[in-house]
Amino acid sequence: MLRSIAVVALDEVAAFELGVLAEVFGTDRTADGFPGYRFSVCTVDGGPVRTRSGFHLTPHSDLTPVDEADLVAVPAYTHGAPVPVPVLDALRRAADRGAYVLSVCSGAFVLGEAGLLDGRQCTTHWKYVDDLQRRHPTAKVQCDSLYVPDGRLLTSAGTAAGIDACLHLIRQEHGSATATRLARRMVVPPHRDGGQSQFVEAPVPTAPEAPTLQPVLAWLLGHLDRPLRVDDLAAQADMAPRTFARRFRAETGTTPHDWLTNQRVLLARRLLEETRLSVEDVADQAGFSDAAALRHHFTRRVGATPHAYRTAFRDRALAS
Secondary structure, three states: OOOEEEEEOOOOEOHHHHHHHHHHHOOOOHHHOOOOOEEEEEOOOOOOEEEOOOOEEOOOEOOHHHHOOOEEEEOOOOOOOOOOHHHHHHHHHHHHOOOEEEEEHHHHHHHHHOOOOOOOEEOOOOOOHHHHHHHOOOOEEOOOOOEEEEOOEEEEOOOOHHHHHHHHHHHHHHOHHHHHHHHHHHOOOOOOOOOOHHHHOOOOOOOOOOOOOHHHHHHHHOOOOOOOOHHHHHHHOOOOHHHHHHHHHHHHOOOHHHHHHHHHHHHHHHHHHHOOOOHHHHHHHOOOOOHHHHHHHHHHHHOOOHHHHHHHHHHHHHHO
16 A cells, blocks of 8 residues: 655656656645655755756655655656666665656656666657667567556656556555546546557647547547447547547547447446446446456456456455
8 A cells, every 4th residue: 555655856857747746646635535645755865956947846855765665756857867876776675675666757767777677568758768778678668658567667658647657556556436536636537548659640639620529538438338339429429430430549549449448447447346236237337248248358458357356446445
């Protein structure tokens, strides 16, 4: 269970990426029923560091909290700049004792310098993936992922993808309901599908040539229990099926079928955690044809059967 978080801020730290970590883990929302954390921003000597935005940041501490934190996070910095040896040593100790280690954007280069990416699945901002792979040839760099979990190592792509990674960790540690409530509080999506390619390859849609599909997506989220086909979705968007399919991939980075399946799995997770519905009834409410279809898609995307997932989260809730 997450109780303490240490953020390592290097010189030229990116203010937004640091702010993401502070917003998710450093803001006290216990009065509203959210988990509370001991949150520390740490620098190598406990002194101020300069941010990329030009102002200086005064930390809470030197690196001492890193040795006891349940999560050690490294926000973006000037990628490729030298990393102080004490920082690398502290990250290695954290990984060795089983703490979560998370990077946002170019923070992955710090984990790489510490040797934590060797043989591991990871990612970073799409601008830097080739350089990360060149510097750390044994790392398994995923070019098109918003975030990549590999055991207790978690790396994310640029800027807002850090929010996705943090919400993934909240979901994993505290359940989908808490992650969804926190996302709603932060006014961000609880889960984004597709990869970085949706930001690299697709132009920003502009009306009337490329109207947003947001109204259709919102409608879909309210009708996941229906047996929807691409033709039905295209009609809802007032488009020809082929045009709709092309537009959907351009704006979301994935296919309508994959997007729907992922959203249905997310709904099934919440129903398994929060209700006593049978697996058959969960399958029906989440829009799967039957329990076998739910088990197939759920296991592929979550890595556990619906029954095992429900059991694990019930045990965790009772233990907390």
